[in-house]
Amino acid sequence: MSNQKDIAALAKVSQMTVSLALRDSPVIPEITKQRIRALARELDYRPDPLVSALMRQRRRKDPQKARAKIAFLHDNPKDPTRWVSANYTTGCFTGAQAFAAHRGYLFEAVNIHQAQLSGRRLSQILWTQNVQGILIAPMPLSATLDLDWQKFAAVSLDYSHAALNVHRVIDDHTTGMTELIAQLVSLGYQRPALVMRESVDDRTNHQRLGAFLAQRTRKSGFAEIPPLFFDDLSWDAQKFLRWIRRFKPDVLIAGDYQVVAALEECGLAGPDKIGVVLYCKETRTRNYSGLSIDAITVGEVAARQLISMVENNERGLPAKPTTTYVDATCWSAGNSLRDLSAASATRWSKGRRSAS
Numbered sequence: 001m002s003n004q005k006d007i008a009a010l011a012k013v014s015q016m017t018v019s020l021a022l023r024d025s026p027v028i029p030e031i032t033k034q035r036i037r038a039l040a041r042e043l044d045y046r047p048d049p050l051v052s053a054l055m056r057q058r059r060r061k062d063p064q065k066a067r068a069k070i071a072f073l074h075d076n077p078k079d080p081t082r083w084v085s086a087n088y089t090t091g092c093f094t095g096a097q098a099f100a101a102h103r104g105y106l107f108e109a110v111n112i113h114q115a116q117l118s119g120r121r122l123s124q125i126l127w128t129q130n131v132q133g134i135l136i137a138p139m140p141l142s143a144t145l146d147l148d149w150q151k152f153a154a155v156s157l158d159y160s161h162a163a164l165n166v167h168r169v170i171d172d173h174t175t176g177m178t179e180l181i182a183q184l185v186s187l188g189y190q191r192p193a194l195v196m197r198e199s200v201d202d203r204t205n206h207q208r209l210g211a212f213l214a215q216r217t218r219k220s221g222f223a224e225i226p227p228l229f230f231d232d233l234s235w236d237a238q239k240f241l242r243w244i245r246r247f248k249p250d251v252l253i254a255g256d257y258q259v260v261a262a263l264e265e266c267g268l269a270g271p272d273k274i275g276v277v278l279y280c281k282e283t284r285t286r287n288y289s290g291l292s293i294d295a296i297t298v299g300e301v302a303a304r305q306l307i308s309m310v311e312n313n314e315r316g317l318p319a320k321p322t323t324t325y326v327d328a329t330c331w332s333a334g335n336s337l338r339d340l341s342a343a344s345a346t347r348w349s350k351g352r353r354s355a356s
Contacts, residue, residue, distance in 0.1 A: 002043035010039050014300060016102050022047075027098045069106040069130050070306065072096065073145075074137035075113040087282040089137050091295025092157055096135055096303035098296075103307055105133075119146030127151050133306045135299075136161070141202055150316045153309035155302050159205040167309075168323045169302035173204050173279075176291050176329035177211035180279055183289075183331060184251060185219060188341030189275065192216065193249035194227040195240075195259045201229065208279055212253065225249055230258075237262055244268065251275035251337065257284050271338035281332060289334030298326045 004022070008015045013032070021028045021036040072093055093109065100107040112122065126134070127148075136145065136156040145161045156168045184192055194212050201209055209227065216222045225247040228240065235258055252259065255278055263269035269276060278290030301324065309315075 002040075002045045004045070006043055007036060007039050007045060010043075011036055014297070016099055016300060019102060020098060025098070027094060067104060067106050067130070068132045068310065069108060070096070070100045070133045070135060070303065070310075071126055071131045072107065072109045072135050072137060073112055074109060075111065075139045088280065088293060088295045089157075091293070092135075092137065092299035092302065095296035095299025095301075096306075097299075099300045099303040100307065105307065107303075120148060123148035123151060133310045135302055135306055136166070138203060141199055153306055153315050154317070155306040155309070157298070157302060158203045160203050162202070162205070165317045165319075165321050167305065167318060167321050169298060169305055170204075170323065170325060171293050171295070171298050171328040172325040173207035174211040175325070175327055176279060176293070177208050178215060179329060179331060180253065180277060180291055181212070181215040181219070184277065184337075186341070187337055187339050189251045189337075190221050190340075191223040191225060191248065191250040193225040193247060193252055195252055195254045195256070196227060196229055197256050198229045198231050200255060208255075223247075223249075235262070237265075241266060244274070249274060250340070251277060253277055253279060255280040257282070260285060260288065269336070271336055275338065276336040281334075287335055289337040290332060291329045292332050294328040294330065297328050301326050 004015050004018045008018045011018065013036070017028060017032070018036055021033040022040065024033065074089065097107040110126070117125070131152065133153040133155075134147070136154065138158045139160040142161055145164055149166075154166050156164065156166045158168070158170055181192070192212075194209065196209065212227070216224065228243050230236065230240075240259075240262055252263070252274060254260065254276065260269065260276060260278075263274060263276065268274050276288055276290075278285055278288050281288060281290045281292050305324065
């Protein structure tokens, strides 16, 4: 008899996603629920009535006030209602929240900037509220995070607090950039240039930058154009234009909408001008070519690890923290690149005919 694991394998989703979809959970998109239900019918899936009854009883007998809680720690001083790196962080929150609920945990976002409390006081409040685990969202850069870590299990979603010895779960930036470069090679681009916000480079521990430089060095036909970095406080449009005129890139690799907007403003955007490829697409750039990151899966994996730590009483900062990389990127062709290899082949063919 087929089970949820079989459905998950065919659907290429997690077993938790299958479980939520079959229970008509609102956190799962309707199109995904329909696909999973169709596979369940195809496999003649039948839930075990004894297990289903046990789970219903467990949920009914679990009083809200006694349930353990996972805190999603974030800090956005500009607007407490929005995340830093909004789309990615929101996806991580959604995935982690769904998995926590599936395992019977409460899940709550905690804005540490809004609270404006000392680390000791915040730790006391979290502990009093039965917070057992802390999932640290991407935040503005800081050396560390002052909490009484002996009370909690903790996992971070990036390197915002680089000096904090904590386990991390992040999307695989290196694999994503490698895939992106491979797509550019297949399209015939030869002058790729990277434009990146400095804080993003720091929060990803320079992994995208490193992967870009490594791939550029190994591709003999690539021009060596120095990356352009900018900070969070200012964007120098004139410096950007001077850099473009000097190095003449045929495609920009970016992840920040500000770069896209600057190209559009000066009339340089478009596949027939300077191509644009994004290493992390968001809602505003959904029509551009680049990588979409399944942040929901990243959040789910992070919550799975964190809850396992809670249930195994693994609290405090580890002596040797680990990092789990989630292959969560998917290439999206979009409309901001063109096939230069085809254009080159056409020009070569015309040249041969002219010569003959």
